[in-house]
Amino acid sequence: DSMAVAVVGLGGDIIDSIDPAVSLYTYVTPFLRMTGDGLTAFNQVSSLAGTQPVPDLATSLPEPTDGGRTYTFRLRPGIRYSNGRPVQATDFRSTFEWLFALESSWTDYDGIVGGAQCRKHPKRCDLSRGIVADDVARTVTFHLTGPDPNFLYKLAFPPAYVLPGGTPRRPAGTHPLPATGPYMIATYRPGRLLRFVRNPFFHEWSRAAQPDGYPDRIHLHGLGPVQG
Numbered sequence: 001d002s003m004a005v006a007v008v009g010l011g012g013d014i015i016d017s018i019d020p021a022v023s024l025y026t027y028v029t030p031f032l033r034m035t036g037d038g039l040t041a042f043n044q045v046s047s048l049a050g051t052q053p054v055p056d057l058a059t060s061l062p063e064p065t066d067g068g069r070t071y072t073f074r075l076r077p078g079i080r081y082s083n084g085r086p087v088q089a090t091d092f093r094s095t096f097e098w099l100f101a102l103e104s105s106w107t108d109y110d111g112i113v114g115g116a117q118c119r120k121h122p123k124r125c126d127l128s129r130g131i132v133a134d135d136v137a138r139t140v141t142f143h144l145t146g147p148d149p150n151f152l153y154k155l156a157f158p159p160a161y162v163l164p165g166g167t168p169r170r171p172a173g174t175h176p177l178p179a180t181g182p183y184m185i186a187t188y189r190p191g192r193l194l195r196f197v198r199n200p201f202f203h204e205w206s207r208a209a210q211p212d213g214y215p216d217r218i219h220l221h222g223l224g225p226v227q228g
Contacts, residue, residue, distance in 0.1 A: 004215040015220070018188050019172035020158035021104040029158055034196060034213065035179035036161030039073050039092070039140065040152050041105035053152045055087035056209035057087065057180070059071070059142075061152055068147030075138040080201040081178035085164050090138045094165040098101040100125040101169040108154040113143045122170060123169075194220040 017023040020032050028220050033041075042058035050080065058073040065072070079087045096109055100118035101129045110119055115131035132141045144151065164178055176185035187195040196218040204212040 005217045005219065015188075015190070015194055016195070018041055018174075018175075018176060019102075020161050021099045021102045021106070023067040023158065024105060030198075031194070032158045032161070033181070034182045034183040034218075035177075035185060035199070036158060037180040037210055038155045038157070038160035038162065039075075040156045041206075042156050043208050044211055045208070049117075053156050054137055054206070054208045056156070056206065064147070064151075068149070069144045070141065071144075071151060072141040073138060076205055077138065078203075079163055079180060079205065081187070082184040082201055083164070083178045084201060085178070086163065087097070087162060087180060088135045089138050089140045090135050091124055091133075091162050091165050093127055093133050094167070095160070095163045096131060097125045097127050098169050099165060100127075100132050101158050102171060105190040106159045106161060108157060109159070111144050111148055111151075113145055113147060115145075125143065181210055183218065192221065196220075 014025065015028055016025045018032070019029050020036055021031065025040065037056045039056060039058040040061065042055045043052050044163045054059065055075055057077055057079060062071050062073055064070060065144055075087065075089050081087060096112065097118070098108065099109065100122045103122045109115055112127060114127045115130060118125035118127065130143050132143070133139065167177065174188045174190065176188060179185070182199055183196040184199045186196065186197045198213070198216055202208070
């Protein structure tokens with residue numbers, strides 16, 4: 001059997017959530033990073049270069065327009081979620097509406113036009129003026145209430161990892177969300193096991209943003225024994 005399996009003992013339950021909108025532990029981010037992608041990502045290299053944003057699901061990093069308040073991205077073609085659905089430009093608007101609907105503690109996106117109202121009325125969140133997407137042209141345009149020189153960095157954080165349109169507006173709990181990265185979560189048993197397997201629809205589109213994985217499966221186990 002040529003399957004490579006990496007088994008890592010955590011010595012306790014350090015995973016607060018597998019939901020990128022809910023997790024607040026910085027050391028959970030590398031695990032979620034293996035499954036999710038935003039329009040930008042942090043360069044997957046060591047040293048200071050690893051703090052720089054690179055295009056991920058976007059083809060390039062755009063220069064802001066409208067006095068620093070508008071960013072327009074073009075989506076890479078041919079990327080699919082682990083459930084086989086193609087990633088669409090309109091998924092980004094629904095992802096951020098989902099984030100607000102969950103009343104996430106992340107506030108980095110309140111500066112999107114409509115974000116303040118979504119914060120006040122999360123269940124009725126409507127970002128149609130702040131995020132304008134065109135599935136045919138594969139463009140996603142963000143309109144901000146004011147200039148934000150850190151916006152490209154913020155789009156690389158886990159809450160900005162794209163999800164399919166129609167994803168239920170509730171926390172993931174133990175039910176893994178669709179993945180775009182080289183791995184997808186197959187099993188999550190809080191305090192016991194987090195198991196990653198290969199995403200069959202993944203292909204490496206950018207080594208800097210989302211390099212292909214090495215093991216075929218990864219088991220992270222904490223308070224109980226690993227179960228395959």
